[in-house]
């Protein structure tokens with residue numbers, strides 16, 4: 001009797017828990033959906049099957065998704081290989097084709113015919129043909145008690161064999177990646193197309209509307225999209241660029257739904273998320289937000305303030321530093337959101353409670369207890385030990401990233417090494433190559449900005465990094481300058497590397513003189529002292545500790561999977577491989593009394609409009625369309641939808657990913673997350689984690705009504 005009463009209650013409780021905590025978290029492997037997720041996805045409203053998403057026997061959704069250049073995602077949206085991705089993913093290509101007279105970033109670009117589509121030599125698009133689990137074969141020679149390096153070479157040997165013997169077509173490639181911290185291995189058969197041409201891009205005032213102020217922010221009004229096309233050889237196979245190449249006939253092209261989405265609708269996102277760390281122990285989460293993020297934010301705060309000050313005063317510097325500023329600001333803002341998000345959702349408390357239940361279950365199971373006793377405590381303790389080294393690593397990497405003189409020094413050292421290797425008789429030739437590269441670097445360089453950044457960041461570095469890690473030749477330079485970062489900086493900037501003119505003049509001399517002078521150059525001497533000290537005192541001990549952490553982290557990963565077997569589903573951390581994530585369209589409440597709706601409209605673009613502003617200007621043509629409500633078939637009830645949010649679990653690399661509805665039709669284009677939820681990379685929380693998508697109808701409206709590029713609309717499959 002008791003049982004009968006208790007059982008349904010338990011089931012309800014379990015459903016509630018699993019609904020709240022697991023339903024939208026996870027970046028799942030597409031080939032495992034049928035076993036792990038299909039039922040839940042259908043329960044959430046999905047109307048297609050797992051085999052419609054991933055199949056090796058027929059064209060499926062995965063055949064429309066590509067890794068775009070290795071850093072973003074894109075999807076095929078026509079039978080002629082048309083690719084949709086973000087504006088910020090195509091940005092580099094659009095920039096490379098831009099000149100002062102023809103600035104496509106500013107004015108947008110629309111190829112009127114195939115002939116006008118623009119070639120991008122370094123860009124590629126990679127399809128996933130098939131995914132195989134090769135864990136058993138990969139780990140066959142791994143024995144307990146092996147050191148990390150023994151283990152790795154035993155695995156590498158097997159992986160090489162597997163690569164050699166795996167069946168594939170001649171134009172295909174093989175990629176193998178570790179999952180679950182190296183507990184599992186999967187093999188990907190891929191097809192990479194290297195002729196990917198630029199087809200269309202809106203002006204930045206649409207594609208980057210809101211810029212850094214709105215970056216990571218909801219409500220959002222950015223038309224963050226651009227269009228490319230994959231070209232193939234006449235046989236349809238990957239081929240290097242040739243004017244004779246033809247638009248790719250894809251295995252699968254997405255159908256586009258004109259219906260939009262409403263609250264609680266099922267959505268899924270397919271793409272190539274880059275990096276997450278969801279299975280860290282509590283000590284590591286604490287360290288990430290309280291120490292590491294804080295160090296990086298402190299450095300970037302200072303660098304951004306200085307750039308901003310100069311950019312406001314000097315229009316030339318504004319152009320030179322715009323891209324650097326945006327780049328630095330992107331993760332600066334993300335880390336601040338992450339620090340706050342972990343706090344508001346009690347991320348550390350959640351981890352501690354998770355660890356308590358892990359220990360409870362572990363201790364209740366003698367076999368597992370014997371296998372994994374002490375692993376978690378030991379891992380947490382290693383994280384405590386690694387902290388000063390990890391913190392210094394982050395200070396160091398921010399320092400050398402943001403003081404550009406160190407970067408020039410490194411490039412110059414590499415140049416000198418190459419002349420020394422190849423012989424001084426190659427000097428003239430190598431010099432020309434080096435100077436060409438440096439010329440384009442100095443075009444966007446201002447020594448005044450760099451000097452001020454150097455003073456500040458060196459000061460922060462010395463305050464933040466323990467003295468024990470700042471010894472050796474580095475300490476000596478400081479002693480010689482009364483430990484004053486301005487004095488050190490002043491000496492550094494007497495370097496001939498501080499301007500292109502000085503550098504090129506110096507290089508006019510015979511190589512022996514050049515070498516002798518550069519060896520004594522203050523910037524080169526300092527950056528070598530900085531690096532050598534760092535390598536000796538930090539990175540060497542750090543890599544020993546890191547190997548220990550990695551090995552324990554791997555064991556802890558397996559331990560979690562064993563201890564929670566049947567109680568919790570596990571998905572592997574993001575590693576730039578194809579994943580499926582699903583959730584529901586929904587607003588959120590980030591703070592007391594604040595409730596965000598899940599849709600934005602063109603009206604909101606006009607509310608943000610600041611004429612002439614570099615972030616919030618709106619093109620005249622768009623204002624005109626807005627005034628006339630000339631939305632064609634893309635508007636709804638007299639309004640033009642722009643962006644929406646949902647609880648799909650995404651990260652960097654998911655930009656450009658398609659958002660699909662219950663029928664697997666394209667409804668949106670993923671490009672960002674909401675700021676309050678950026679801690680989803682270490683601790684996803686369904687209450688505030690949302691991904692941001694452009695409504696596909698806004699994309700079509702811009703292509704059709706704004707740009708008049710109807711030839712592109714004609715090749716798409718629009719439905720509804």
Ligand code: ARG
Nearest residue numbers: 088211212215216326330672
């Ligand atoms: N926050 C988005 C993503 O990493 C978009 C970044 C590009 N936009 C910008 N304003 N910087 O990465």
Ligand code: ASP
Nearest residue numbers: 651652653654655672673
């Ligand atoms: N904006 C990111 C990207 O570029 C996506 C994200 O972090 O949510 O991939």
